[in-house]
Amino acid sequence: MVMFPRCIFKRVFQQFYSGHQETTKSLLSGFPTALLHGQRAAGHRSSSSLPSVSERTLIAIKPDGVQRRLVGQIIQRFEQRGFKLVGLKMLQVSEDLLSQHYSQLRTKPFYPSLVHYMTSGPVVVMVWEGHKVVQATRTMVGHTNPAEAQAGTVRGDFSFHVSRNVVHASDSVDGAQREIQLWFQGKDLLNWDCCDQTITCEL
Numbered sequence: 001m002v003m004f005p006r007c008i009f010k011r012v013f014q015q016f017y018s019g020h021q022e023t024t025k026s027l028l029s030g031f032p033t034a035l036l037h038g039q040r041a042a043g044h045r046s047s048s049s050l051p052s053v054s055e056r057t058l059i060a061i062k063p064d065g066v067q068r069r070l071v072g073q074i075i076q077r078f079e080q081r082g083f084k085l086v087g088l089k090m091l092q093v094s095e096d097l098l099s100q101h102y103s104q105l106r107t108k109p110f111y112p113s114l115v116h117y118m119t120s121g122p123v124v125v126m127v128w129e130g131h132k133v134v135q136a137t138r139t140m141v142g143h144t145n146p147a148e149a150q151a152g153t154v155r156g157d158f159s160f161h162v163s164r165n166v167v168h169a170s171d172s173v174d175g176a177q178r179e180i181q182l183w184f185q186g187k188d189l190l191n192w193d194c195c196d197q198t199i200t201c202e203l
């Protein structure tokens with residue numbers, strides 16, 4: 001039996017009862033074949049194969065964000081913007097992983113306190129996908145020092161001191177690739193078709 005995601009099912013029903021059968025037909029014909037059949041169809045071009053929308057970045061909610069129960073609100077911001085979550089996990093970071101993640105900061109005076117902070121409790125690490133996602137999420141996260149972060153950014157809304165700035169976001173496409181490989185195994189990242197992907201941008 002063909003299973004429809006609820007959002008499409010609802011729209012098909014609405015269209016049918018309002019008498020717009022033609023629109024209903026076009027709605028279904030435009031819907032990704034892979035989703036109609038519950039699996040990726042041969043030859044179907046998923047958004048993940050399109051360079052403009054398949055950029056990925058690593059976002060981590062740091063221990064203070066988890067302790068302060070900000071996980072839901074932070075995830076909501078990236079979902080609301082239209083980005084696609086392709087990886088998610090919660091873990092207690094090891095010093096070894098952290099030293100690789102922050103390898104360029106090892107000589108900084110604040111490095112020991114950064115390690116103490118980042119290993120003080122669990123973190124929630126995510127991979128988000130979308131058009132220019134690295135740059136866009138850096139802007140959404142805000143200035144490294146929350147005292148200088150704009151209101152409306154995660155750091156600007158939820159923190160005030162650089163030692164507890166709630167969230168990490170990769171700062172470049174190359175950096176994101178390196179960090180994603182460090183934190184995730186390939187099998188833990190999902191290529192999936194989001195039902196609004198032809199509505200949020202022109203593919």
Ligand code: UDP
Binds near residue numbers: 110114144164167
């Ligand atoms: N950090 C700190 N004191 C500083 C600068 C940075 O504790 O004076 C911490 C802070 O948690 C920051 C992290 O080190 O997020 C990594 O620093 P980076 O310069 O890479 O900033 P980010 O990319 O996180 O904005």
Ligand code: MG
Binds near residue numbers: 171
């Ligand atoms: Mg950085």
